Structure formats: C-alpha cells, structure tokens
Amino acid sequence: MGAGSKEKAVHKDKIEQRSVIQRFKEYCQGKDFHNDKKGLIASGKKLIIDIFRFLIIVGISYVILSPVIGIVVNSFFSDADAYNPMVYMIPQDPTTSRYDLVLERLNYWATCSKTLLYSASLMVIQVVICSMVGYGFARFNFPGKNILFACVVVMIVIPAHTIMLPLYTTFKNFDPFGIITLIKGAPINLMGSGAPMYIMTALGCGLRSGLYIYIFNQFFRGLPKEIEEAAFVDGAGVWYTYFRIMLVNAIPSVITVAVFSMVWQYNDTFYANLFLISSDVIIGMKISTLQATIANLDKILDPTIQELYLDAGIVLVMLPVVIIYVILQRHFIEGVERSGIVG
Amino acid sequence: MAKKRLSQEHNNTEVKNESAALGKEQETAAEAVNAAEETQKDKAAAEVQKGEPTAEVQKEESATEGSGKEEKQDKAPKADDGSSKKKRTMGLAARRTMNGYLFILPWLVGFIVFYLRSLILTIQFSLSELTVGAVGGYTLEWKGLENFIYAFRVHAEFKQILTTSIADMLIDVPLITFFSLFMALLLNKKFPGRTLVRAIFFLPVILNADAITAAMDLARQMMAGGLSSTSAEVAESVSGVSIDYYIKLLGDLALPDVVLRYIVEAVNRISDIITASGVQIIIFIAALQSIPGSMYEVAKIEGATAYETFWKVTFPMVMPHIITNVVYTVVDSFADSDVVDLAYKTAFKLGNYGLSSAFSLISTVVTCLILVIVCRFIQKRTFYYN
Incomplete structure (x- = not known):
C-alpha cells in the first residue's frame, strides 16, 4: 500500500466524520466538492435509520423497565397517593x-x-x-x-x-x-x-x-x-x-x-x-x-x-x-x- | 541408578515385613518409577492404585525400562501379583477413557438415580392409583390407562388448559424468534450506550421469580391504565380510540380472519414476548458476531444491497441458531405453563398423585412431539456453513 492511498483513506475518514447537517450546509453553499447528491442521500438515510433504531430501542426498553419503575415508585406511595388519580409516577407525599x-x-x-x-x-x-x-x-x-x-x-x-x-x-x-x-x-x-x-x-x-x-x-x-x-x-x-x-x-x-x-x-x-x-x-x-x-x-x-x-x-x-x-x-x-x- | 537400587531394596524389605500391605508396596513401586524420572509412568502407577475395574481388561503396552525392571524385581518375592502388573502398564487411550468416565461420574449417577428412575416411576405412577401410607410409604394399585382416560374424558379443566398452553406457545414461538432476531440485528451495530441497552434487555431473565413476575404483571396493567383503570376506560370511549377500533380498521382491510386474530394476539402479548426473549437475543447477537466479515465484504463488492445481504448472508448464517432458540423457547414456555400448575395442584393439594403424573407425562410427550416436528421442519430448510 502506497503513501498516496493512505492519505486518501484518511481524507475519506474525515469526510465521513462530518455530520449530515454540516454536509447539507456545505452542499447549499456550494462548498462541498467531495460529495455529490448521492453521498448526502446516503448519510441522510443513515440518520433516519439511526433515529428509527433509537426510537425502537427506547420504546422496548420502556416496556421492559416500566413495571420495574412502577413497582419502585408505588412502594413509596402514601395511602392518599394510591387513590389520587392525578398522581402518576411521582408520589406527592412519599413515604418509607x-x-x-x-x-x-x-x-x-x-x-x-x-x-x-x-x-x-x-x-x-x-x-x-x-x-x-x-x-x-x-x-x-x-x-x-x-x-x-x-x-x-x-x-x-x-x-x-x-x-x-x-x-x-x-x-x-x-x-x-x-x-x-x-x-x-x-x-x-x-x-x-x-x-x-x-x-x-x-x-x-x-x-x-x-x-x-x-x-x-x-x-x-x-x-x-x-x-x-x-x-x-x-x-x-x-x-x-x-x-x-x-x-x-x-x-x-x-x-x-x-x-x-x-x-x-x-x-x-x-x-x-x-x-x-x-x-x-x-x-x-x-x-x-x-x-x-x-x-x-x-x-x-x-x-x-x-x-x-x-x-x-x-x-x-x-x-x-x-x-x-x-x-x-x-x-x-x-x-x-x-x-x-x-x- | 544408585537411588533406584536403594528404593528397590527398600521395597524388598517392606514386602518381607508386611507382606499383606499391597497398597503400600505399590506406592513404593511408584516411587521407584519416579526416581527414573518417568512422569508418564508415574501417572499410570498412580492410577493403578485407584484400581479401576476397566483397567484390567487392557493389554500390556510396550513396557518401558523403569516399570519393566521393576516387574522382574517384583516377581521374585511374590508370584501371584500378576494382575496388578497388567494394570500398571495400560495404554494412554484406556487411561483417557477411564478419566472420561471419572469426570462424568457424578452426573451419571445423578442422572440414573434422579432422572431415569424418576421417569420410570412417573410412568408407573400414572398407570396406577397411589395411596400414601400412614408411615410415609406408599402403595400402588394397578389401574391401567384409567388416569389418562380420566384426564381427557372427565376432567373439567385439563383439556382446555393443555390446548390453551399449546396455542399460546404456537403463537409465541415464531414471534419470539423473529423479534429476537430483529433486536439482535439492531443491537449488533455499534452505538453509544449499547452495553446499557443490552443490560436492560437481559433484565427480565434475571427477574423471573414467580412473585416478581406476578407483581410486574400487575404493575404493567397499572402503567397501562393508571391506578384506577376506570378512568382509562372512560378516556378511551371519549376519544373513540381503543383496541377495538384498530381491529375494525384491520378488518376493513379485508385481511383473513386467522391473520387478523394472530396480529391482535401478538399485539396483546407484546410485553410477554419482549420479556421472554432475553436469552434468545443474546444467542442471536453471538451468532451474528461469529459470521466472518469477509462474507459481507464479498457481498459489498458484488454490489448487493443491504436487503439482499440480509437474506443471502446474514439469515442463512444464523439459521442453525434458530433451532437452538426455538428449542429454548418451547421448553421455557412449557416450564411456566398452566399445565405445570395444574399438575402441582392435583398432586399436592388434592392428593391425586396418579392423575398428576398422567398430566405431567401428557404435557411432556406433547412438548417433545412439538419439538421434534418443529426441529424437523426447520432442519430441512437450514443451511449449514460447515
């Protein structure tokens, strides 16, 4: 592997490190001469996938954790809190x-x-x-x-x-x-x-x-x-x-x-x-x-x-x-x- | 050599002194071998001391100088010691065989005493009526297949509970398998907080005590509807959005009734499915990590899209682990099913041990049958890389 290709690789890394928003800005200003539309679309796709994954993981983690959180929170409820329909998750009058x-x-x-x-x-x-x-x-x-x-x-x-x-x-x-x-x-x-x-x-x-x-x-x-x-x-x-x-x-x-x-x-x-x-x-x-x-x-x-x-x-x-x-x-x-x- | 002669002399005197002490003589023999710096032989001698029955069958292997000379030496004082000589020189393979049995010995005893014997006894119990005696023993009265006939023909709940358990399992297994594969794919990629997320996903496996699960179910209901679930019902009817609304919506799409019911069941069970798939997710993650990276490189070079890569590379490679997961899921779901509760109640609350054994046996046979069918079905479609 020659020195030239190594440099190229480093350069490529730098490009990939930039965020989509940055790229979009550069694209609008006409600065972005490394990437054409295709690159932007690809990184936008990646962002969407990331968001999608984040949402799913958070949602499912919530399903798993919610009963645990519920039990912990309920154990601190006072008698009045238990019957108050306005109290949700955070006890008004916590008791041990x-x-x-x-x-x-x-x-x-x-x-x-x-x-x-x-x-x-x-x-x-x-x-x-x-x-x-x-x-x-x-x-x-x-x-x-x-x-x-x-x-x-x-x-x-x-x-x-x-x-x-x-x-x-x-x-x-x-x-x-x-x-x-x-x-x-x-x-x-x-x-x-x-x-x-x-x-x-x-x-x-x-x-x-x-x-x-x-x-x-x-x-x-x-x-x-x-x-x-x-x-x-x-x-x-x-x-x-x-x-x-x-x-x-x-x-x-x-x-x-x-x-x-x-x-x-x-x-x-x-x-x-x-x-x-x-x-x-x-x-x-x-x-x-x-x-x-x-x-x-x-x-x-x-x-x-x-x-x-x-x-x-x-x-x-x-x-x-x-x-x-x-x-x-x-x-x-x-x-x-x-x-x-x-x- | 001088050392050796010394120990041999020692050996002789000892034999004269206590001719009956065979074990000690062997010990000194082992010392003599030690002096000759033959560690391998040392082990052989040490094992001979244990006197394993399997060893006797073994023929003499090429005897080495140390033990050979010793043999001649030993023959002089005692002629009837021939059998122990053969033991001392048994082959490496035989020794390893013996060690293998030694290693699994505790389990083998336990398996025979607890599992094999218990299985036979269970079958025996199920075919008879068991009466507990006053002293603590029991008497069996042969009844033939009466318990089984009773279970299927007369018992009010059993058939229903069994079919519900099987139906639940048939719904859960594919859902859990695909859900865990999907989650494994998501969690396999690197992203910040991955360890934390994995820890959360594995939490249900850790917290699977009966009492905890029951409390969690209750808490889940509360989380869904608030402490007073009536308010949630009111809210639903006001906004007009409830589960029924979605079912209607799906019905309007002219989906087949079976599919519709399956989807509704799946949605209802989402929390069950998530909590039941901790181990499966981990197994799939490990499977995904064992796929060689070169395969993905090839796929990339050949211009495969992500979709194609999944179906042509990832999926076939994790196929063998689907069987592992299905077996685990089936066994796990049957271990917690209502049939177990029923069998337990029948035995220890109602005292009908024969019927309880029949229940257990039927559910076991059904589980095994399902496992065999499902495994056959998947195995035919499985691609094995190696």
Missing part, C-alpha cells in the same frame, strides 16, 4: 413506612442472607460439577459418549415437573441402597431441609444443570487442544490440568454459569416448594405470603394498600439480584456471547 413494616415482616436481613448463602453454596457446587462433566464430555472419548450426551439434552428438554413426584417420594423416604435403614432402622425424611437440593446439585441434576453442562461442554470444545497437550508433556495429571489450567481458561463461561445459577436459584420457588424448604430460608417463598401476613397481622385489609406493601417487598427481594447483575453485567453478557451457548 412501607419498607419499615416489610423489613420487619420479612425478617429481611436474616432471611435474605440465608437465601444468599443457600444459593451461593449451590452455585459453587454447580460450577464445579457442571464444568467437570462438561469437560469430561468435551475432551475424552469413551464408549457411549454420544448416547450419554443425548441424555444431557434430554435433561434440558424434560421439564422438572415431570419427575417431581418420584423426587418427592425419594427424598421423603431417603434411603440410598438401604444404608440408612441399616444404621437407623428407618429411612430418614429430608423434606423441609436444603439437603435434597444439595444432593441433587452435587450429582449434577440441580436446577437447570443440563443447560450448564451444555454451556461448559460447548466452551471446552472451542478451546485449543494445545494447552492441554503442553500441560501433559510438562507432567501435569488430568485433574491438575482440569483444575489449574482448563477452569482458569474457562472464566467467561464460569461467570455466565455462576450468575445464571446464583440468580435462578435465588428466584427458584419450584424446588423450594417441592422439598418444603422453610420460607425462613427462601425469601422468594416468604414474599408469596407477605400479603396475607400483612392482612392478618397488621389488619391492613384494603387490597390496594396491601399491593403497595407487596411492591416494597418485591423491591427488597429484587435488590440483591439487581446488585449482582449490575456488578457482573459487563462480564456476564460478554461471557454469554463467548461462552459457547452458540457453539
């Missing part, structure tokens, strides 16, 4: 009394920290187990691999509710291979504790584990084999290679799976309901009875006002998830893109 009561009724700090601990510990197990299984499927050849991987896909496709009854009976009378009957004389009842969830997650069958295994599998398949070969030649064992080399390289998908599993576990009420986990541990279940609690304990019988309390509760429940999301948002979305959901 809803939060005071809801914090107490939800026992917020204790419940929330328990829920976070529960979902964080499950998240760690999910990441370790699912990445291990994903790695096993991605890098090793063994008989029956394709059939077994098809089973992973089956796990994704089969809804959890199909197997909920057998799961319930399994954990209600928990007795693996008759060991517990041998020791204690009777199978133990694991209902009401977090144990069933931990056991299932540790065996790679937790909440949406199939999806995580799939994500890790796709990601590991995309990594170059040379890294492992180098590790192998240097004398690293398979497990060392996996924990110290592959898992470190898989950070994008680790973040993706970590956020997904943390957030979904935090929000999950299906398994919590199924295993009868106490609502003192799961804030998502506690919120579902909040309205009744407020009606019965505090004698607030007006459903519209009850809604305002519920909104305050929802804001409090959403808060940790939103904070996690905002902190990790950038890594997370990049992670989803690179983590091989696409393959």
Whole structure:
C-alpha cells in the first residue's frame, strides 16, 4: 500500500466524520466538492435509520423497565397517593413506612442472607460439577459418549415437573441402597431441609444443570487442544490440568454459569416448594405470603394498600439480584456471547 | 541408578515385613518409577492404585525400562501379583477413557438415580392409583390407562388448559424468534450506550421469580391504565380510540380472519414476548458476531444491497441458531405453563398423585412431539456453513 492511498483513506475518514447537517450546509453553499447528491442521500438515510433504531430501542426498553419503575415508585406511595388519580409516577407525599413494616415482616436481613448463602453454596457446587462433566464430555472419548450426551439434552428438554413426584417420594423416604435403614432402622425424611437440593446439585441434576453442562461442554470444545497437550508433556495429571489450567481458561463461561445459577436459584420457588424448604430460608417463598401476613397481622385489609406493601417487598427481594447483575453485567453478557451457548 | 537400587531394596524389605500391605508396596513401586524420572509412568502407577475395574481388561503396552525392571524385581518375592502388573502398564487411550468416565461420574449417577428412575416411576405412577401410607410409604394399585382416560374424558379443566398452553406457545414461538432476531440485528451495530441497552434487555431473565413476575404483571396493567383503570376506560370511549377500533380498521382491510386474530394476539402479548426473549437475543447477537466479515465484504463488492445481504448472508448464517432458540423457547414456555400448575395442584393439594403424573407425562410427550416436528421442519430448510 502506497503513501498516496493512505492519505486518501484518511481524507475519506474525515469526510465521513462530518455530520449530515454540516454536509447539507456545505452542499447549499456550494462548498462541498467531495460529495455529490448521492453521498448526502446516503448519510441522510443513515440518520433516519439511526433515529428509527433509537426510537425502537427506547420504546422496548420502556416496556421492559416500566413495571420495574412502577413497582419502585408505588412502594413509596402514601395511602392518599394510591387513590389520587392525578398522581402518576411521582408520589406527592412519599413515604418509607412501607419498607419499615416489610423489613420487619420479612425478617429481611436474616432471611435474605440465608437465601444468599443457600444459593451461593449451590452455585459453587454447580460450577464445579457442571464444568467437570462438561469437560469430561468435551475432551475424552469413551464408549457411549454420544448416547450419554443425548441424555444431557434430554435433561434440558424434560421439564422438572415431570419427575417431581418420584423426587418427592425419594427424598421423603431417603434411603440410598438401604444404608440408612441399616444404621437407623428407618429411612430418614429430608423434606423441609436444603439437603435434597444439595444432593441433587452435587450429582449434577440441580436446577437447570443440563443447560450448564451444555454451556461448559460447548466452551471446552472451542478451546485449543494445545494447552492441554503442553500441560501433559510438562507432567501435569488430568485433574491438575482440569483444575489449574482448563477452569482458569474457562472464566467467561464460569461467570455466565455462576450468575445464571446464583440468580435462578435465588428466584427458584419450584424446588423450594417441592422439598418444603422453610420460607425462613427462601425469601422468594416468604414474599408469596407477605400479603396475607400483612392482612392478618397488621389488619391492613384494603387490597390496594396491601399491593403497595407487596411492591416494597418485591423491591427488597429484587435488590440483591439487581446488585449482582449490575456488578457482573459487563462480564456476564460478554461471557454469554463467548461462552459457547452458540457453539 | 544408585537411588533406584536403594528404593528397590527398600521395597524388598517392606514386602518381607508386611507382606499383606499391597497398597503400600505399590506406592513404593511408584516411587521407584519416579526416581527414573518417568512422569508418564508415574501417572499410570498412580492410577493403578485407584484400581479401576476397566483397567484390567487392557493389554500390556510396550513396557518401558523403569516399570519393566521393576516387574522382574517384583516377581521374585511374590508370584501371584500378576494382575496388578497388567494394570500398571495400560495404554494412554484406556487411561483417557477411564478419566472420561471419572469426570462424568457424578452426573451419571445423578442422572440414573434422579432422572431415569424418576421417569420410570412417573410412568408407573400414572398407570396406577397411589395411596400414601400412614408411615410415609406408599402403595400402588394397578389401574391401567384409567388416569389418562380420566384426564381427557372427565376432567373439567385439563383439556382446555393443555390446548390453551399449546396455542399460546404456537403463537409465541415464531414471534419470539423473529423479534429476537430483529433486536439482535439492531443491537449488533455499534452505538453509544449499547452495553446499557443490552443490560436492560437481559433484565427480565434475571427477574423471573414467580412473585416478581406476578407483581410486574400487575404493575404493567397499572402503567397501562393508571391506578384506577376506570378512568382509562372512560378516556378511551371519549376519544373513540381503543383496541377495538384498530381491529375494525384491520378488518376493513379485508385481511383473513386467522391473520387478523394472530396480529391482535401478538399485539396483546407484546410485553410477554419482549420479556421472554432475553436469552434468545443474546444467542442471536453471538451468532451474528461469529459470521466472518469477509462474507459481507464479498457481498459489498458484488454490489448487493443491504436487503439482499440480509437474506443471502446474514439469515442463512444464523439459521442453525434458530433451532437452538426455538428449542429454548418451547421448553421455557412449557416450564411456566398452566399445565405445570395444574399438575402441582392435583398432586399436592388434592392428593391425586396418579392423575398428576398422567398430566405431567401428557404435557411432556406433547412438548417433545412439538419439538421434534418443529426441529424437523426447520432442519430441512437450514443451511449449514460447515
């Protein structure tokens, strides 16, 4: 490439940097000798497309955000505001009394920290187990691999509710291979504790584990084999290679799976309901009875006002998830893109 | 070499001292190999210690000096140790096979115990009447297909709920797919504030708890009509502009009734569709970014317009991901459907476990059937680049 063409390129860049309005002015004044009508039309088209895109994005963002904004705003409404048809979006007489009561009724700090601990510990197990299984499927050849991987896909496709009854009976009378009957004389009842969830997650069958295994599998398949070969030649064992080399390289998908599993576990009420986990541990279940609690304990019988309390509760429940999301948002979305959901 | 001899001597004495301690002997054997600086062999020996059953089948591979000599050495004190020698020298491929099984072992156990067993049990439950015993156990009474017949012939709600769920899904899936593709195209271009917009679009995936969704639906209604929705109704009738007006307008265009109904449904569901397409948008964005730029260059050189480029380059290249998205959408929409609620209620509120299993099974079979049909349909039209 010669120097002349480079100059030309720079010149072209300069032209393209000018705005449409500027160009139009220059065109009217007869100054614009680089561009004819065609260029003007093209850049005008671009402007229209930009405006169009802007409008659509703003509109759809509004559709997504409006209920969230609505909930947040409503939680600050006073009783009078709720019935005043003139009040829209901005409370006339903002109050935080809803939060005071809801914090107490939800026992917020204790419940929330328990829920976070529960979902964080499950998240760690999910990441370790699912990445291990994903790695096993991605890098090793063994008989029956394709059939077994098809089973992973089956796990994704089969809804959890199909197997909920057998799961319930399994954990209600928990007795693996008759060991517990041998020791204690009777199978133990694991209902009401977090144990069933931990056991299932540790065996790679937790909440949406199939999806995580799939994500890790796709990601590991995309990594170059040379890294492992180098590790192998240097004398690293398979497990060392996996924990110290592959898992470190898989950070994008680790973040993706970590956020997904943390957030979904935090929000999950299906398994919590199924295993009868106490609502003192799961804030998502506690919120579902909040309205009744407020009606019965505090004698607030007006459903519209009850809604305002519920909104305050929802804001409090959403808060940790939103904070996690905002902190990790950038890594997370990049992670989803690179983590091989696409393959 | 001196080091090696030392360890071998050590080995001998140990065998004499505790002839029964096989594991320790192997450990020292492994040390001897270590001394010979054969890391690969070290791993083999270490794995032999684990004593995997699959290893025994493996034949001896070309034995190397270190382990070979050691073998001869070992044969002197103990003759009946032959099987462990074969293990020690198994091939690389076999070791990798074994490691592969080790890696997926936790999942395999879980899958068999929780999924496979549960599926079989569900089928069994659905074919019988389950009575919960006083102690906590249960007894099954064979009923044949009675539960299924009851579900379809007698149960008041099930048929209706199932068909509504399927209809909802059939309306949603194409809309979500095309909407998310469209949004991915918009968001793929660089513009200021792109990260923020992407974060907003992914927000519904994060906030998908039952309680939050219910509250959001309510809030959405309020946003649409204000807190007292009566005022909104009044306003509509005064200005004469309501959804009915637009439906009439479309009717005047002589659109076919089916199309008209579909459009109205789509408009009604716009917020559902937007909130349900977070993951799909991200998948499509990733797909778009994986298209090689050279293709667009070629299209530009050949003089293709933007419209042509989309249909001839972009669309075929994202085609394979449409299947991923459709599968995800179908599974997702069925997981939240009313059929699940019904099955849950039937089991845990009414105590009819057999019928609940039948409901679950029917909905699963229907989902899988739809998935297979849709995937076949799309796959036939899909273009695979590689």
